[in-house]
Amino acid sequence: MENEIDVSFVMTVYNKEYYLPSVMHALLNQSGLKNPEFIFCDDVSTDRSVEIIREMTKNVPNVTIFANTENRGISVRTNQGIAAARGKYTRMLDSDDILPIDSTEKMLQLAEELDADMIYGKFIKTGKEPRELEHEFLEDNFTYEYNKDALRTVLTGRFTRMGQLIKTEVLKKAGGADERVFIQDESVPVRAAIHASGIVKMDANVVLVPKEIGNFSGNKIQLDNDRYMAYCYALLDNPQLPPDVLKLMYGRALSAYWKYVRKTSRFPYCTGAFWRYLANRIFPQSPDKALLIRMRDEFLSLPNIRRIKN
Numbered sequence: 667m668e669n670e671i672d673v674s675f676v677m678t679v680y681n682k683e684y685y686l687p688s689v690m691h692a693l694l695n696q697s698g699l700k701n702p703e704f705i706f707c708d709d710v711s712t713d714r715s716v717e718i719i720r721e722m723t724k725n726v727p728n729v730t731i732f733a734n735t736e737n738r739g740i741s742v743r744t745n746q747g748i749a750a751a752r753g754k755y756t757r758m759l760d761s762d763d764i765l766p767i768d769s770t771e772k773m774l775q776l777a778e779e780l781d782a783d784m785i786y787g788k789f790i791k792t793g794k795e796p797r798e799l800e801h802e803f804l805e806d807n808f809t810y811e812y813n814k815d816a817l818r819t820v821l822t823g824r825f826t827r828m829g830q831l832i833k834t835e836v837l838k839k840a841g842g843a844d845e846r847v848f849i850q851d852e853s854v855p856v857r858a859a860i861h862a863s864g865i866v867k868m869d870a871n872v873v874l875v876p877k878e879i880g881n882f883s884g885n886k887i888q889l890d891n892d893r894y895m896a897y898c899y900a901l902l903d904n905p906q907l908p909p910d911v912l913k914l915m916y917g918r919a920l921s922a923y924w925k926y927v928r929k930t931s932r933f934p935y936c937t938g939a940f941w942r943y944l945a946n947r948i949f950p951q952s953p954d955k956a957l958l959i960r961m962r963d964e965f966l967s968l969p970n971i972r973r974i975k976n
Contacts, residue, residue, distance in 0.1 A: 671728065673702045673770055674756045674834060676747030678740050682761035683713040685876060688796035690722045692764045698771030703728035705750050707743035710734055715761065739974045741843035741850045748834075748842040756834045758854070762876065763789075763828060764799045769872040772804055773831040780812050782864035785831040786855070787872030796876040808870035816862035817907075821914040825855040829873045836862050844899055848972045849888070852896035856915075860904060886929060888972060891965045894922035898962050901953050913950040916958075920946050923961050 675693060682689070696702065704723065708716050708731070716733050723729045730750055734743070744758060755777060757770055773785040792799060813819040828851065840857040843850035859865065897919040901912060924943035928934040945951070965971070 669701060671703045671753035672700050672755065673774060673831070674705060674747075674751035674753035675702060675770075676705045676707065676744065676751060676756055676758045677761055678743040678747070678758075679706055679708040679711060679715050679719070679761040680740075681711045681713045681715060683711075683715050683718055684879060685762040685764075685796050686715055686718045687722070688800045688876070689759075689761055689764055690719065691800045692767060692802075693759070694722065694726060695767055696765065696770045697768045699774070701728070702770075703730070703751070703753055705730045705732070705747040707732045707747045708734055709739065709743050710737040737975065739845075739848050739972065741845045741847060741853070742974055744850045744854070745842040745845065748837050751834050751837075753834055755831050756837055757831045758828050759873070760828055762796075762878075764796060764802070764874040764876060766802045766804045766872065766874065768803050769870075770831065772808075772870075773868070773872065776810060776866050776868070777831060777833075780864060780866055782812060782866045783833040783836045783862035784816050784855075784858060784865040785868065786825050786865065787829045787868040787870050789829050789873035789875055790871040791875045791878070793877050799874045799876060802874055804870050804872070808868060810866050810868045810870075812864065812866050814864050816859040816865035817856075817911060818914065819865050819867070820855045820859040821911065821918065823867065825867075828854075830855065832858050833862070844896060845974050846899055847892050847895045848974055849892040852893050853900075856896060856900050860900075860907070885970070885972075887926060887968065887970075890922050890926035890929070891968065891971050894919055894926070894961065894965055897922065898958050901958060902955070909952065910950075912953050916953040917946050917950055919953075919958060919961070926965070 706719050777785050839861045844853035847853045897915050901915045920943050924939045927939040
């Protein structure tokens, strides 16, 4: 169909006025797209973020701005955007991510050529001012790998920082991000991959990160918590998956818990967490549901961890 939307861009927004002019410039100038749509989900910013978006999208077709009145968290706002998406594919981004001008075009080409439900690229922390990155393109002659088995590929690789283009029907079937997990970076790929057929991993920086002036990644315990929860809930929700896949997920959960213990214990190498992690690396184990729940409950008891507001 002539007016069919090819790509839905879903951006979560919270107090990023410093980045947004450059982020929006690169986003609105993505090359090679027939009919994109742009969905912005603000989580009650207190700066000029929404105003900047409104100013820069005047006369731009297919724009939806959710100026929410309740702060709910990143995963909830990601899902708000996914629910509204009408494109064949969805590309999600944070409001401090700058996309190379031709990155979506190249990702879409690979998705169509290889009939892949998920396309992933890399990100790079540039340390540069946002305005220095507005006109960047992908490096020439990048390589890529295709794998029919999306889930095993995700569980044996690194797929974070929103460097993805995913078929919208797959994202909706997966339920988007896990709203029990505050930061969506780990939960989106694993949940989508459960329902996906085919994944491409690009050896190209499809997300450019400008110099950082504060984000959630500074709280390393938060990252351990969210990484653990993403795999814990994926395990508990999907016991029907093949045994080797469950073992891979379990290994990811044990690794996240071990990283947390290593940061918080005086003698981490004397703990059961270390020996379980080590034993599982040598001989992958089937998930211990009771242990998963105990570790989950320990994370849930931690102070200073951001959680989704109900």
